[in-house]
Amino acid sequence: MRFRNRFQRFMNHRAPANGRYKPTCYEHAANCYTHAFLIVPAIVGSALLHRLSDDCWEKVTAWIYGMGLCALFIVSTVFHIVSWKKSHLRTVEHCFHMCDRMVIYFFIAASYTPWLNLRELGPLASHMRWFIWLMAAGGTIYVFLYHEKYKVVELFFYLTMGFSPALVVTSMVRHSCIILVTSLNS
Template identity: 25%
Template sequence: MNQTSLIYQYSHTEEFINGFTHLLGIILGFYISFALLSKAITSGQYGHIFSYLIYGASFIALFASSTFYHFTREPKLKMILKKVDHICIYIFIAATYTPIILIKFHSPWNPWLLILVWVLALAGSIYKLSAKNRNVFVSVGTYLAMGYVCMLAINPMLEVLDKTSFYLLLIGGISFSIGVVFYLLKKVPFSHSIWHLFVLAGTIFHYLSINSIVN
């Protein structure tokens, strides 16, 4: 099978909206990175700076790879960008955990949970690079599993997070989960654009949670 045939063919209008919705994410990523890093640099907290650099860079990379993928028309380049886009999802999920765990968690779970999510991100990235016919349900399943692996440390998490931070995290996770339904409904017009909007919403809620934790 030709690898380029594995790319679902959206209409030109759909692809424009797909790309535009995540172009907004790039702009949002720069704003969020600046906002978080400014606070961390002012306070001189190097651990915060490190975690925000990882989070901010992965945020921008996630939306940039998606935007370029949807705006690109050349089939071979589009196939490469699709892999990069999906790998960036794994990295971004792990990067979202990073500031929360490093800044707020102070328990025996701290290093192990952080190691676990980054190992899963690495494993998922290798899978995306090596598997020729990637199963969409395997990909989606691993994304969701990474997102909800925090449930392994639900008790320590409830002890250290205030209600606002916790509920913002939860709403963000629910937003991603609902969006997955539209991601799988590829034949429904503009379903992928709707998925993108849920991704944007989820990332905003998670940023607000991280910002609440810091404050």
Template identity: 30%
Template structure:
């Protein structure tokens, strides 16, 4: 337990161990999954899709890696700085997860515009988190949710360009992330952080399946 710069980290040894296990499992499979995806895209996908695979894979591993480092680090000035990176990385993961799906429609001005918009919002969120650390946490949560569900605006054109299975998995993953937010803000619950990160890892796994399916399955004609 500890406090730094007004931010309180009130987790006991067992909570930290549980959180570390969740992160370790997630990061291990993220490294394997990203490698498989990029290898597949290198062999079978055009250049644009390969770039999207790299963006997604690096974003996934980077986010889980930073989160792992931040959450197991002792309370200190270093942890305070890692907190900025951890919260900023969430914006990167959301934008990176959108990228493989929106890249499929880069020839459509609406989808291309959405891709640019998502990354601009991510950049804004990173700016806020780095320049005003610890002061806009509620705003950040709203931005995370807004970014995550803003895909509904382009759901119809995206659905016509990716497999139905991918679309279904995107929605399921989004629901899991959103349910996890309940535990993210439920700070008095013991093991709250580990439970929240369990939802994150589960949702990330579902979205990874959506991305891999998007690369490996063809889109049926209607």
């Protein structure tokens, strides 16, 4: 109990079922600083990935991943600053909150892009590339239409996008076994 009383100022109350989480002032500051701190390394890392790419396909993939990473930190930083310091501008805050959620979908898709584009993962990988980006678009439309209304559906979108590329691993293993058996028979 003493621990809870000592750190009470860092904690907030639970979010209502269909309401938005209300961070404390300390959480706002931590979100702003940690996200802003990572913008420059994301830009530098993206530039290095692009520069170290060997061919056009790798350059495009590095660009997609780099843009997703940079957008994530930039949009999230702006949202947290507006939410912390300009919360009286409800329309602006709401807009940036939606953008923050939307960019998460695109970052998930962008983070799978190098893995799905640059490795031989079997026939399922080509379908998974499209599925991930369609899920990102679907998540964006969902956020635009139903922002903060059905949190379980939003969680389902995030989890589906996060775990569905694991199906490619089963396809990759099967594809590798077929190649191995074929090479052993010849």
